[in-house]
Every structure is written in structure tokens, then in C-alpha cells.
Amino acid sequence: MDFRLSRALARGLATVVTATTLALTGCSTAIYKVTGDTMNNIGQDVMLPYLLTTDDTYIACASGEALTPLLLSFSTVTTPPDELAVLMSMVGGACATNRAFDHELQFIRHSRDKNITAAQDERIQSKRWHAIAASRQYSGYQSLVRALGEPGGECPMFDSEFQQLIWLMGAGLGLQSAMSDVQSNMQVGVPFSVAPKAERAAACLDTAEGNKRWWGLPKAIRAALWTIVPGITPKGMDPWAELDKARQIGMNEGVRFASALDALVANNASNNERVRKVLREHANSVKSTAANKEYRLVDLLAADQLLQISDRMWMQNTGTRTPIGAYGTFWDDKKEEKKLDQNLIDDLL
Amino acid sequence: MKKLLKTVAGSLTATTLAFSISAEAAGKQTFCIWDIVGKNGPVYTQMEDYRLEATKWGADLEMKVYTDEKIAAEDFKAGICDAVGITGLRGRSFNAFTGTLDSIGAIPTDDHMKTVLQYMADPKLAKLMINGEYEVAGIGPAGAAYLFTKDRTIDTVAELAGKKMAVLDFDKTQAIMAESVGMAPVTASITNFGSMFNNGSVDIIGAPAVAYDALELYKGLGENGAIVNFALIQLTVQVIIRHDRFPAGYGQKSREFVWSQYDRFMEYINSSTKNIKPTYWLELPEKDKIGYMEMFRQSRIKLRNDGYYDGKMLSFLSKVRCQKDAALAECTAKDRE
Numbered sequence: 001m002d003f004r005l006s007r008a009l010a011r012g013l014a015t016v017v018t019a020t021t022l023a024l025t026g027c028s029t030a031i032y033k034v035t036g037d038t039m040n041n042i043g044q045d046v047m048l049p050y051l052l053t054t055d056d057t058y059i060a061c062a063s064g065e066a067l068t069p070l071l072l073s074f075s076t077v078t079t080p081p082d083e084l085a086v087l088m089s090m091v092g093g094a095c096a097t098n099r100a101f102d103h104e105l106q107f108i109r110h111s112r113d114k115n116i117t118a119a120q121d122e123r124i125q126s127k128r129w130h131a132i133a134a135s136r137q138y139s140g141y142q143s144l145v146r147a148l149g150e151p152g153g154e155c156p157m158f159d160s161e162f163q164q165l166i167w168l169m170g171a172g173l174g175l176q177s178a179m180s181d182v183q184s185n186m187q188v189g190v191p192f193s194v195a196p197k198a199e200r201a202a203a204c205l206d207t208a209e210g211n212k213r214w215w216g217l218p219k220a221i222r223a224a225l226w227t228i229v230p231g232i233t234p235k236g237m238d239p240w241a242e243l244d245k246a247r248q249i250g251m252n253e254g255v256r257f258a259s260a261l262d263a264l265v266a267n268n269a270s271n272n273e274r275v276r277k278v279l280r281e282h283a284n285s286v287k288s289t290a291a292n293k294e295y296r297l298v299d300l301l302a303a304d305q306l307l308q309i310s311d312r313m314w315m316q317n318t319g320t321r322t323p324i325g326a327y328g329t330f331w332d333d334k335k336e337e338k339k340l341d342q343n344l345i346d347d348l349l
Numbered sequence: 350m351k352k353l354l355k356t357v358a359g360s361l362t363a364t365t366l367a368f369s370i371s372a373e374a375a376g377k378q379t380f381c382i383w384d385i386v387g388k389n390g391p392v393y394t395q396m397e398d399y400r401l402e403a404t405k406w407g408a409d410l411e412m413k414v415y416t417d418e419k420i421a422a423e424d425f426k427a428g429i430c431d432a433v434g435i436t437g438l439r440g441r442s443f444n445a446f447t448g449t450l451d452s453i454g455a456i457p458t459d460d461h462m463k464t465v466l467q468y469m470a471d472p473k474l475a476k477l478m479i480n481g482e483y484e485v486a487g488i489g490p491a492g493a494a495y496l497f498t499k500d501r502t503i504d505t506v507a508e509l510a511g512k513k514m515a516v517l518d519f520d521k522t523q524a525i526m527a528e529s530v531g532m533a534p535v536t537a538s539i540t541n542f543g544s545m546f547n548n549g550s551v552d553i554i555g556a557p558a559v560a561y562d563a564l565e566l567y568k569g570l571g572e573n574g575a576i577v578n579f580a581l582i583q584l585t586v587q588v589i590i591r592h593d594r595f596p597a598g599y600g601q602k603s604r605e606f607v608w609s610q611y612d613r614f615m616e617y618i619n620s621s622t623k624n625i626k627p628t629y630w631l632e633l634p635e636k637d638k639i640g641y642m643e644m645f646r647q648s649r650i651k652l653r654n655d656g657y658y659d660g661k662m663l664s665f666l667s668k669v670r671c672q673k674d675a676a677l678a679e680c681t682a683k684d685r686e
Contacts, residue, residue, distance in 0.1 A: 325613050335609075337467060344668055345473050348661060 029077065036074030040081040043071050044162070048087060052297045057304050060297055061098065064091025082147035086166045089140025090173055093133045094301060097180065100129035101308050108315045131184035137177035138190045144170025151201030161213070164205060168217055171201035175225065196232055199225040215292070216249030220258035224265045240274070247278070250302075251285040254292035259285075260302035263309050275309060276330060282306050283328020378594055380410040381430035383418040383439075385539065385563065390414075391617060392586060395610070396434055399487075399588070402606050407596035418539055419519065431594040436491065436539075437585035438520050443483040447587065449662035450488070452652070453526060454645025456583040456666060462490050463611060464669055470608035475601055477661075479592065486600045487588035487607030492557040492618040493580035497566055499552050501575035501631055506530050506644070514553040515542040522657050523555070526648055543569075555581050558622040567626065575631035579638060639678070646679055650686060660686070 047067075051060055068088045071081055103126035110119035144166065148156045151171050158164050174194035181190040202221035205211075210218050223242035226233040233239060243265075246258035259282045266274035282303070291299040310328075311321040318331045380400065384390035393414050400410045410432070415421035418435055422442075425433035441448025447469065449455075456462050468474060469488050478485040503509060510531030516523035518536045527534040535551050543564030546554045560566055561576075570576070588607060592600055633641070652658045663686040671680035679685060 325616055338464065340468060340471055341672070344468065344665065344672075345471065347668070348474060348477060348665055 032074075032077040036078035039071060039074055040078070040084060043067075043081060043084045048084065049294075052295050053293060055291075055296050055300060057094075057297065057300050060091055060301075061095040064088055065095055068092055080143075080146065082143040083163065083166050085143035086140045086147065086170045086173065089136050089143060090169050093137040093140065093173065093176060093180070094304075096129050096133035096136055097176075098304070098308075100126045100133060100180075100183070101312075103129060105311060105315050105321065108312065109319060112316075112319055127184045127187070130180045131187035134177045134180035134184055134188040134190055137173045137180060138188060138194075141170055141174040141177055141194060144173070150197070152197030153200075155204035164210075164214065167201065168205060168214055168221070171198040172217075172221060174198045174201075175221070195225060195229050199229065199232055211246070211249055212253070215253040215255035215295075215298075216246035216258040217255075217261075219243075220246035220250070220261045224261045227265045227269060247281070251281070251289060254289050255295045255299045255302070256282055256285060257298055257302040260305040263306055267309055272313075275313070279306060279310050280328045377409045377411060378431035378590075379413060379429065380432040380434070381413045381415055381421045381424055382434040383415045383421040383436075385416060385418075387416050388414050391559075392434060395489075395613070398610075399603075399606070403599075403603065406599050406602045408599060416540075425589065425591075428591070432486070432588060432590040434586060434588050437488070437587050438517065440485070440587045440589055441520075443589050444478070444480040444485050445659040446477050446480075446662050447485045447488060447585075449659040450585050450666075451582050452649055452658050452663065452666070453522065453582050454580075454642060455649060455663065455670075457580055457642070457670065459490070459493075459615065461669060461673060462583050464673075465666065466490065466608060466611060468665075468669075470604045472601055475604075478600060478604065482591050482593060484590050484592040484600045485587055486590045486595075486603035488604070489586045489607055489610065489614045490618065491584035491586050491614075492559055492621070494555045494557050494582050494584055495579065496577040496581060497546060497554050497556050497570060497574065498577065499546070499549070499569060499571065499574045501573055503553075504577075504631060504633065505637070506641070509553070512552040513550070514555075515545050515551040517542065522652050525652065525655075525657075529648060557584050558618060558625060561621065561625050567629075570629055574629065576625065576629045577633065578630045579633050579641065643678065646686065650684060653686070 051063065054060060068085075071088060072085055075081060103122045107119050107122035107126060110116075110122060144151070148163065148167060148170070151167075151174065156163075156167065158167065175198040177188075177190045178192050178194050181188045199222050202218045202225075205214060205218040206222055207218075219242055223237075223239040223246060226237065226239035226242075243258070243262045247256070247262050250256045250258035259278055263275050263278040263282075266278060286303065307322065307327060314320060314322045314326075314331060380396070382393050382396050384392040387393070393412070396412060400412055403410050413430070415424070418439055421430070421433055422435055422439050424430045425435075425443075437448055437451040441451070450465065450469075456465060466488055469478075469485075498512075503512070512532050513535050514527045514532045515537040516527055516534040518538055524534040524536075532553065535545070537545050537551070537554075542551075542554055543556070543560060543566060545551045546556075546566060547564075547569035549569075554566075554569075556564070556566060588603060590600060590603075649658055649663055653660050653663055667679060667686040671677060
């Protein structure tokens with residue numbers, strides 16, 4: 001082949017390839033943007049409402065962890081899906097908290113058995129998972145800040161019920177991230193100021209209508225925080241009485257998240273009697289009132305948290321988790337046995 | 350002298366060996382469990398929890414599952430098993446007193462059952478649990494047995510005449526009962542009585558709610574079948590042991606543990622009852638129920654006189670019924686049990 005000809009051919013080919021690549025890149029950017037927007041819409045309008053109706057918190061956890069990178073990757077080519085990210089972070093955070101809790105149970109078990117090294121190792125693992133949980137939850141809180149502004153100042157104008165939901169969840173995530181970080185030995189560095197901000201955020205929906213719509217959660221978040229953060233309880237308000245009201249709304253609506261928050265802060269305040277009362281009441285409520293179909297997953301996530309509290313108590317006192325069928329009861333419950341009739345016994349002997 | 354020493358040493362070795370073997374035998378017990386489904390069945394699964402508890406009372410149970418209850422009972426009788434988990438109906442041959450719990454119409458409701466089982470677990474009644482080498486070491490509820498009929502128009506005793514009813518081969522009282530109301534008893538076993546109902550070999554069976562799904566009895570009930578909502582007998586599952594193979598005090602601890610699991614048993618029974626298609630339930634008029642109760646009572650007295658039921662247990666159950674409802678006619682009857 002003629003050398004000049006081959007050089008011209010090579011130059012021509014290079015031009016075609018470059019032009020094609022450029023054209024394709026431009027085109028693919030457009031395709032990615034459309035795909036990203038579609039995925040965001042599907043995520044928010046289809047996947048999420050469906051996920052909230054499901055009854056398997058483990059699948060929800062796995063899908064939350066698996067789909068978060070996929071959905072959030074589109075933020076590089078289109079508007080970041082921040083509202084969706086709040087809920088994905090909540091589910092992902094719950095997965096990490098569950099694992100931290102499993103290690104905490106092992107820590108309790110080994111402590112009881114005086115296996116100190118094993119107990120210490122479990123505690124380290126638990127703290128690692130708490131750090132991962134804190135990081136995921138705080139990332140969710142930051143997504144909320146980007147989507148609707150920093151909680152704690154003026155209340156946003158909500159465009160939809162979905163926005164109200166993520167506002168509440170995002171505020172709750174802020175609080176959870178601070179608590180998880182404390183348990184991780186402050187590995188993440190979440191500012192504790194998110195706690196009072198979360199209280200003010202929940203106040204935006206703490207109305208009769210807001211509490212009915214969101215199963216008493218606005219009231220529960222606020223009252224729970226009053227028991228934790230010093231000096232923010234409004235005058236004349238009794239946080240525990242408010243939590244009672246919030247729990248009742250949650251039980252009536254079949255989304256019992258307020259019960260989980262109540263038990264959490266009662267446990268934090270070492271009010272064991274109250275923790276037991278909430279667990280017993282929740283166990284009865286689950287038997288008598290079905291979970292709200294639209295938000296079944298939220299009810300079950302709350303139930304998981306309550307079971308964890310119960311498991312921790314059982315483990316500390318008996319060395320096992322709550323036995324099957326024993327949720328809502330305790331190892332030292334006096335069995336309500338009828339007194340036997342001595343005459344009947346004597347007749348038999 | 351040397352010879353003597355050798356003999357003494359030899360006998361000592363033999364004695365030591367014998368001791369070590371018997372110590373080993375005492376340390377490990379074979380627990381034979383009847384579960385129609387096998388190792389994945391509900392009874393065996395519950396017994397796994399029992400086995401763990403039993404280690405706290407000094408036993409080391411080796412579990413063996415039997416899908417045929419008859420063989421489990423025979424192996425227990427032959428000494429192959431040190432403990433057995435079987436129905437109270439089958440267990441009657443090991444202890445007539447507790448075996449009479451599963452007598453016809455004697456325990457009308459779950460509430461009665463709960464009271465009765467509480468008494469059975471009481472330490473004061475421990476000696477009644479022992480019969481020769483056998484000891485009843487736990488009684489759990491298995492739910493009421495109901496009449497399953499292929500024809501829902503049968504709702505009086507008179508209409509039962511001529512119908513074929515499956516009766517268990519080992520429980521003679523069932524055949525006697527069936528014959529007393531004019532039915533034709535057809536011998537069956539726990540393994541095949543469900544399929545006999547489903548394929549039409551018999552018209553009527555008595556079965557607990559747990560059998561509805563497990564034996565697919567809805568196939569036999571079809572479009573026109575019904576389940577009469579009236580407890581024929583309250584079935585039980587019982588743990589029976591050869592007490593000399595267990596540490597002292599094992600039986601009482603075991604009875605109290607099994608009693609503590611009462612609510613767990615009931616949850617399983619209640620969830621099985623809920624799975625029954627509601628339209629299958631057939632309610633009897635209250636006045637008819639009173640008549641049937643009396644009919645059952647007369648049958649029990651006859652079966653007691655014939656040596657099938659234990660009089661002491663029947664008398665006890667009668668007192669429990671009258672404590673719960675003193676207005677019952679039987680409470681003032683001259684021929685009270």
C-alpha cells in the first residue's frame with residue numbers, strides 16, 4: 001500500500017471516530033439525563049409507595065442498601081434526587097443499626113458469661129456499625145437540607161404529602177444520626193445541634209391534622225426530644241403525657257412509630273416500668289389493630305425497634321432474646337394462675 | 350493366692366465396667382417423638398425446645414422421630430425408648446388416669462382444658478402421674494376434635510344412623526360410641542383416616558382443627574361438607590417417661606415446664622382453627638347441645654363400667670365442669686360420675 005494513501009486513510013478514520021465519539025457523548029448525556037429523570041420519578045412515584053406497603057423489613061433493608069448507589073448516581077447527570085435520598089438513607093441507616101444491635105446482643109451475652117475479650121470485640125463491631133448508621137443517617141439529613149432547607153428555622157411550604165413525610169423522616173434522621181454517633185464514640189462527628197433543630201422541624205406538623213395524618217409522629221418526635229435535650233420543653237408541657245397521646249394516635253392509625261420513640265426515650269431515662277408498659281400495649285395493639293396498608297413498612301420498622309428493646313431486656317436478664325410468642329411479656333411476670341381448689345385435690349388423693 | 354488376686358481383680362474390673370456402662374446409660378436417654386410430618390413437624394420442633402430445657406434437669410435426650418405413632422408407643426413399651434411423646438388417646442395404656450382426659454365430651458371448652466391441665470401439673474398430684482415404671486411427664490393441649498361430615502344436612506344424631514365413620518384402631522371407645530348412635534365404624538389409623546374421608550371411604554370423621562390443613566380435609570368436605578362446632582373430645586399430647594431412667598425429680602420439673610408452654614400450644618391451635626373456611630362451621634342449637642352433653646355423659650359412664658375410662662378422672666372432670674357452671678343438670682344427677 002502507498003504510504004501517503006494509508007496516512008490519509010488513517011487521518012480520515014481518526015476524524016470519523018472523533019466525530020462519532022463526540023456525537024455519541026452528547027447524545028448519551030441526553031439519554032442519561034432522561035434515564036436519570038425517569039428513574040427518579042419511578043423511584044418516587046412507583047417504587048417508594050410500593051416499598052412502604054411491603055411487610056418484609058429485611059427485604060426493604062437489602063433493597064435500600066442495594067438501590068441507593070444506583071438511584072443517587074443519577075445526581076451526576078440530572079437534578080439530585082434528594083427527597084428520595086432521605087428515605088433511602090433512612091432504610092440504609094436502619095440496616096446498619098440492626099447489625100450494630102446484633103453485636104450489642106452478643107456483647108451482653110458474653111458479658112453475662114464473663115467472656116470479657118469476646119464481649120469487647122462485639123462492642124467494637126457494634127460501634128463500627130453505629131458509625132456506619134450515623135454516617136448514612138446524617139447523609140439523609142443533609143439531603144433533606146438540600147431538598148427543603150435546614151430544619152429549625154421557618155417551616156417550608158409543603159407541595160405534597162410526600163414532602164411532609166420526608167420532612168418528618170429527615171428530621172427524625174437528624175436525631176437518629178446524633179444518637180448513633182454517640183453510640184459509635186463520635187466517630188462521625190455529627191453536630192448535636194441537629195437534635196433541637198429536629199424538634200423545631202417536627203413542630204411544623206404538630207397540629208391536630210398533622211398528627212392524625214402522620215400517626216402522632218410530629219408530637220412524638222417533639223416530646224421525645226423534650227426528654228433528651230435540656231431546656232427545650234415548652235412551659236406547662238409534660239413530655240410523657242404528650243407521648244401517651246402520640247402513642248394512642250399511632251395505635252389508632254395502625255402506624256405505631258410513636259410507641260417505638262416512647263420506648264426508646266423511656267429506656268434512655270431508665271424508666272423500666274414505662275418501657276414494659278409500652279411494649280405490652282404495643283403487643284396487644286398489634287393483635288387487635290392491623291397495620292395501615294399504605295404505610296405498613298413504617299409500622300413494621302417500629303415493631304422491629306420495639307422487639308430490639310425487648311430483646312435487650314430479655315438478654316440482660318435471661319441470656320436469650322425474647323422467646324417466640326413472648327413479646328409483650330417479661331421473664332419475671334407473675335403467671336395469672338387460678339388458685340387450685342384444695343378440696344378437688346384432696347378428693348383425688 | 351495369685352489366683353485369688355486375679356479373680357478379685359477380674360471381678361473388680363467387670364464391676365467397674367458395668368458401673369461405667371450403667372452411668373452412661375443413665376446419662377443419655379432416647380426420646381421418641383411421634384410427629385406425623387417428621388422432623389419438620391410442629392410437635393418435633395417444640396420438643397427441640399423441650400430437649401434444651403431438659404438438660405437443666407440433668408437429662409441428655411437423644412431425639413428420634415416417628416411418623417407412625419403406633420411404632421413409637423411399641424418401642425417405648427419394649428424399652429427401646431426411655432421417653433415418648435404421643436397422643437393422650439394412645440397414652441391411655443400407660444396411665445389410665447391421664448389417658449381419660451381424652452374422654453368423650455368430658456372437657457367442653459378450652460377454658461375447662463386450661464383449668465384441668467393446671468391441676469395435672471401441680472406437685473400435689475404427682476403420685477397420680479406415676480403408674481408402675483411409667484410416669485406422665487407433661488401434658489399439652491392438642492385442641493378439640495370435631496365431627497367432620499361430608500353432608501351438612503346431617504345435624505341430628507338420628508340422621509347419623511347408617512353412616513360410615515372412621516374410628517382409630519387402637520381406641521376401642523370410638524367404635525363403641527359410633528355403634529351406639531347407629532353408625533358403621535370403619536377401622537382406620539391416624540395415618541390414613543384423613544385420606545379415607547377425602548376419598549369417600551367414610552362419611553364422617555372426628556378430627557382436630559390442626560388436621561384440616563395438614564391432612565387437606567377440605568378436599569373431603571367439598572361443597573356440601575361441614576364441621577360441627579361442638580367439641581367431641583379435647584385431645585392432648587403427652588410426654589411419658591420410664592422414670593427409673595431419669596434423674597430424681599425430673600418428672601415434676603418436666604410437667605411444670607410443659608404446663609408453662611400452654612399458651613404456645615394454644616396459639617398454634619388457634620391459628621389452625623382460624624385457617625378453616627368459616628362457612629364450614631355448623632352451629633348446633635343450644636337445646637340440642639344439652640341433649641348431646643347428657644348422651645356423652647351416659648356413654649362415659651358405660652365406658653367406665655366397661656373398664657375403658659378411669660373413674661377417678663371422670664369424677665374430677667365432672668367436678669371441674671360443675672365448678673364452672675353449677676346449673677348443669679349433671680351436677681345434681683343421681684348417677685353423677
